[in-house]
Amino acid sequence: MRNTDILISGAGIGGTALAYWLRAAGFAVTVVERAPEPRPGGQTVDLRGAGRTVVSRMGLMDRARALAVDQRGFAYVNGSGRITARMPADSFGGEGIISEIEILRGDLARLLYDATLPDTEYLFDDTVTRLDEDDDGVTVTFEKAAPRRFGLVVGADGLHSAVRALAFGPEPDCVRPLNAYTAWFTAAEDLRLDGWMLMYNEPGGLVASARPGRLPGEIKAGLGFRSAPLAYDRRDISAQQDLVARRFAGAGWEVPRLLRAMRAAPDFFLDSMAQVRLDSWSRGRAALVGDAGYCATPLTGLGTSLALVGAYVLAGELASAGGDHRIAFRKYDEVMRPYVDQAQQLPPGGAWGYAPSSAPAIGLRNLSMRAMNHWPMKNVLAAQFAKAGNIALPEYDRLAAAGGGAGDRG
Secondary structure, three states: OOOOEEEEEOOOHHHHHHHHHHHHOOOEEEEEEOOOOOOOOOOEEEEOHHHHHHHHHHOOHHHHHHHOOOOOEEEEEOOOOOEEEEEEOOHHHHEOOOEOEEEEHHHHHHHHHHHHOOOOEEEEOOOEEEEEEEOOEEEEEEOOOOOEEEOEEEEOOOOOOHHHHHHOOOHHHOEEEEEEEEEEEEEOOOOOOOOEEEEEEEOOOEEEEEEEOOOOOOEEEEEEEEOOOOOOOOOOHHHHHHHHHHHOOOOOOOHHHHHHHHHHOOOOEEEEEEEEOOOOOEEOOEEEOOHHHHOOOOOOOOHHHHHHHHHHHHHHHHHHOOOOHHHHHHHHHHHHHHHHHHHOOOOOOHHHHHOOOOHHHHHHHHHHHHOOOOOOHHHHHHHHHHHHHOOOOOOOHHHHOOOOOHHHOO
């Protein structure tokens, strides 16, 4: 089996970006995705730092900008809706909490997916259930499709990666929980956001947020809370919504409206906040990209950059090594490790800063936000936001011809 035949698990941002670059380098690529089609909608993600450079090298930046959501910035509000602290989108050179380019996760993934067609094979509504590796390749067993042989397998399938579980071991051995959970969903509610992402905290470690969507009358809502690890069925949406509703019963601001909208949301998603920490992102003929290998949590704002950069570097190293996975996987780790290590350092306060447990703690956090544009907090936050670009992104000869023209590289 030639290493030019590669299976990617996951058709999200990391998986489609990897498919794009591998096809550009001449590999034969198949992508398997559990969802029945490319996942639409989702929350807003950042295009910043080196991740933005990767999209520019694809020649897709103009199209990404056309899909961007118009947002004025980030603000905390109290129970009556009064803004208590804010950070405009142009803070820190457009690289603050809300970046210059914010795009819905589904829109970015669809943009990348379309760029891989027609030369990439997709197996939707399926997943990997077994990997049998030998000296010549990997026999992959799927939930629905017949078993097939591939030279290499890459897990780009998120925090709960099936490939990682099969090739690296059980999830508890790889994932470090932060004892916090967050639910995201789209709501058709007429909240007066005025272009801002608004966030409300309530004692007990509760967080509610609302931000503009791309379509008129659409908001992207979030309900987060701190908690010890919870056991729940990730496929039982109704039970998850009941769990969230119980946590937020009696909460103020616009939470009652958001809870009602949650029940009708077409894209409700609940998950833990956790980081994936591994000594190596490869095991034999299997490798990991993005959240599957080095999830940094939404608290860092760097997950999209890590996925895009990781996909580009892995494809570039495989192309440079002529498909020799042992050399390529080693170089992939060498290039990415410093970038990942700093990206996984949580911002000041970590989960506590995201979801303070008491009213005085909420007030203290708001005070720190008001100080963010002033010394010394400004320097601390500037260093955090600069992490997205803190990598010397290699130029790979076999990938250089794949991107768009110079006019699409802004």
